[in-house]
Amino acid sequence: MSKLRQFQPYLLLMLILPALLMLAPNSEAEEESGWEKWRPSGKSANFKIRERPKTKILSGTKTSLLIAATSDLHGSLTSTRLLLRKRSRGLLHLVMPLKKLREKYPELILLDAGDTIQGDPSSFYFSHVAPETTRPLPVIEMMNWLKYDALALGNHDFEPPTNILKQNIAQAQFSWLAANVSFRNVKQPLFPPYKIIERHGVRVGILGLITPGVPLWIDPEQRKGLNFKEMLGTAKKWVRVLREQEKVDYLIGLFHSGDNTLYDRDVASTRELPHPNAAGMIADFFPEFDLIISGHAHRISPKRRTEKLKGHQTPLVSPGTAAEGLTTILVNFEEKSGNWEITKTVYDFIRAEKAPEAQLLRKLDARLLKVEKYLADPTTVILKRFPKKTEFQDCGIALSFSAVESMEAETLSLLPWWWFRDKLPFSDLGQALRREHFFRWLPYDNRPVLVLMYGRQIKIMLESYRRKKLGWYARSSTILAPGGFVAELDNSSKDNRLYLKNPQGQALRPERKYRVWLTNFHWNGGGGLAAKALLHPSQLLKKEALHLRELIFQYLRQSTVKLPETCESFLTQSTTATLKTVP
Structure with a gap:
């Protein structure tokens, strides 16, 4: 009987949630999509x-082709301004390396594997604070100046307001590719699936895919x-087109998807989504590709000059993140029986220059x-000393809860445990x-959402915290910290279960509902926690417009803010602070 009682909360959830599913409104059908009547413009328009x-290749002809690639720029311009x-990192630090390469290889092909317009304070400011309709984001402006040829869309590129993404596609002087994104039941991709470039008599096809x-x-x-289709089937379809109809001589896969198939596979399967990281699978099973450029994982491979790559049947390179360097692929061709044959390929990674290019920096100044003035806005809280790691994390957790609780009392929180301690x-x-400081400590653009949760669901979402x-090992992005209640290990139980109680010492009941703050990342499914806890759309109470870091910043701008005890050892409130807000 005791075992049956143990599973009663799970049985209760299984009975209740299907009923909620039937009652939940179909918001997808009721609301219009911002993508419904949109068509790509600029260099991404008129795909055919x-x-x-x-x-036609002359007998005995030899030639070479240089391809250079970045990935996961996240708006990064320079490590000498803003943050x-x-x-050294940022596109301004790649100007001179690219200039030297173009002097030797004027017909260089320059590509990027996505996650381009979100992350840097400059992208945030001109996306959310003071958009400029007549100019693209600074990172896209830089890419225009550097003469990029194409990029593959990344998941973070859908994070800024939709109109910002559309505007930057229109104002870019290069193509945005995504063969596996379509609108509802339309068979044709919403974005151009590929781009054809002819250099030195070699016809190059570039197929773009985004993680599903x-x-x-x-x-x-x-x-x-929007539908984000699985990558293997999409690649198979377009490889046939590129090889048989476009008759490309050299085929590049430009993928915003990592090569570690296991990473996030289980998380995606709980939502019946395809493999998020399928670049490696395509490299293993599609010899029709000559090269795969893989983004999303923020990995550099290779890290030094080499003529041999290990790990996959098709050569796969990963250019890292934030323009910390530039991956180059030098391909040598020779005519054989009327076709181009690859005789040698050299792979390399060129590190970013220490100093940014001065002339382009002045153009962005x-x-x-404007962004620096925005970042310089002060709080009323003074940094007394540099905190230790545990002090910093404990203070960050407490500040996150204090900020969300200030919006609505008698709520709990399950917010990220990790703060980046720069x-x-x-x-x-x-x-x-x-x-x-808050852009340093909380670099992701997460927003708070308020959810009505059962006590049992709260405990499930605290498994990584336990x-x-x-x-034990726990993936950092899945560790949520309790706010407004205590989660202690029950050492009396063999499996070291968590015991949840409110500040008055009363236990949180598994079958009772609580109002809990999460980030939109975890609510949407990031880390797989929402699926494990069987969270349902009907449990969402509201979404906040402010990002979590801005909410904490505004909380600490109050003239009489009460600091959590865990912060008082290294922070103190100023009695003379005069706040100035950037207009």
């Missing part, structure tokens, strides 16, 4: 499949009506100054915390 004749960093795991991370309203300059000691408390 062509029946091309085979390339200063010791390690987008629904795990991006808000439904941002992707309403006026825009960067090393700050000594000049910050004795100074007010600024908005800049593992962390036991000293």
